[in-house]
Amino acid sequence: MNTQDKRIALVTGSGRGIGRGIALQLARDGYHVIVNGVNVDPANTASGVYEVKSAIEAKGGTADVIRADVSSAQDRQSLVAIIENLGRLDLLVNNAGVAPTQRRDLLEADEESFDRLISINLKGPYFLTRDLARRMIDWKSDGIVEQPRIAFITSISAYASSPSRGEYCLSKAGLSMAATLFADRLAEVEIPVIEIRPGIIRTDMTGAVQDKYDRLIAEGLLPTRRWGLPEDVAKAVSAFARGDLDYSTGTVIDVDGGFRMRKL
Ligand SMILES: NC(=O)c1ccc[n+]([C@@H]2O[C@H](COP(=O)([O-])OP(=O)(O)OC[C@H]3O[C@@H](n4cnc5c(N)ncnc54)[C@H](O)[C@@H]3O)[C@@H](O)[C@H]2O)c1
Structure with a gap:
């Protein structure tokens, strides 16, 4: 991998959707982007992670693909090892996430789907952040990375009830607390952590x-x-990545068209 000594951003689950939007934006902002996904086929540049890498390179940016399932401890370990070899990480964006394959009433909640969502949406990013935050602390104190940052992409489902997908709401509520916990723990070493909802x-x-x-x-x-677009979320990540929100560690940025407001 040739990162040209640029700042490096890892965006989990960035082969499509919101992650793709974030990856493209960060590449425009000058980051070398690690595009991550589970299904990785270098021959397919029409969709998925290699499409994102090509789209970044077509605009003069740089990117690499790393396959890793964030819910797998072994995959996370290899991902962290590759990043360690790169020698720096400036920005971690915990974006990968899944919805239930089938919506079901809370009274019919399915245990397998619960385990799957908690594992991908919560456990994966929690432990990935644990491992990468440790490296970020070292790289910061060694003067290798000037200002590391961590973003969590949660959801309005962290607080809005959808009884037909309880496991998704629980996973996002948990991830919201993970963002708070890491923001609290890392504040003393001045590594800002933000939740984007x-x-x-x-x-x-x-x-x-x-x-x-x-x-x-x-x-x-x-x-x-109107519907929100991946670019709307990407702009919030970009403001954070630029350092505009560093003193706002632990805060929540709602990117929801005003859904959060209560109205009379
Ligand atoms: N679309 C929305 O309305 C919405 C709203 C709020 C929050 N979110 C959250 O934003 C994030 C992105 O959502 P999206 O709409 O772009 O979804 P998406 O399904 O379009 O994309 C998710 C990406 O994550 C990848 N992924 C899934 N499981 C993974 C795993 N175990 N390891 C690594 N990568 C994995 C998928 O391959 C896919 O590329 C998710 O965390 C989602 O919960 C989405």
Whole structure:
């Protein structure tokens, strides 16, 4: 990998959707981007992680692909080892996440789906952050990385109840606390940690429920009457990556078209 001594950002789950938007934005911001995903096929540059790498390079940026399933301890270990070899990490964006394959009423909640979501959406980023934060502390104290930063992409589901996908809400509520915990722990070494909470964003993940959200948005669910886009989330990450929010460690940035507001 030739990172040209640039600042390095790892964006988990960046072969499509919000992660893809974040990866493209960070490359424009001058980062060497590590594009991560589970399904990795170098022959496929039409979609997935290698499409993202090509799109970055087509605009003059630099990127590499690292395959790793964030829910696998072994994969996380290899990912961390590769990054250690690169010798620096300036920004970690915990973005990878999944929705339940099937929505089910809370009274029919499925244990297997619960374990899957907790493992990918919460346990994976929690332990990946533990391991990479330790390296970031060393790289910072050695003067190799001037200002490391960590972002967690959670969801409005961290606080909004959807009884048809309880496991998703629980995983995101837990991830929100993970962001707070790391922000608290890393504040003394001045490594800012932020939670970015997307609302309803147009991606493959929401493709299955597009009609429902089209209707709800038309009926006024969101004060800003449009779907969010991956670029909307990417802009928030970019502001954080630039250092504009460093003294706001532990804060939550809502990227939700105003969904958070209570109205009368
Ligand atoms: N789309 C939305 O409306 C929305 C809203 C709030 C939060 N989010 C969150 O934003 C993040 C991205 O969502 P998206 O809409 O782009 O979803 P997406 O399904 O389009 O993309 C998710 C990406 O993560 C990858 N991924 C899945 N499991 C992984 C694993 N175990 N290890 C590594 N990569 C993995 C997938 O391959 C995919 O490329 C997720 O954490 C999601 O929960 C999405």
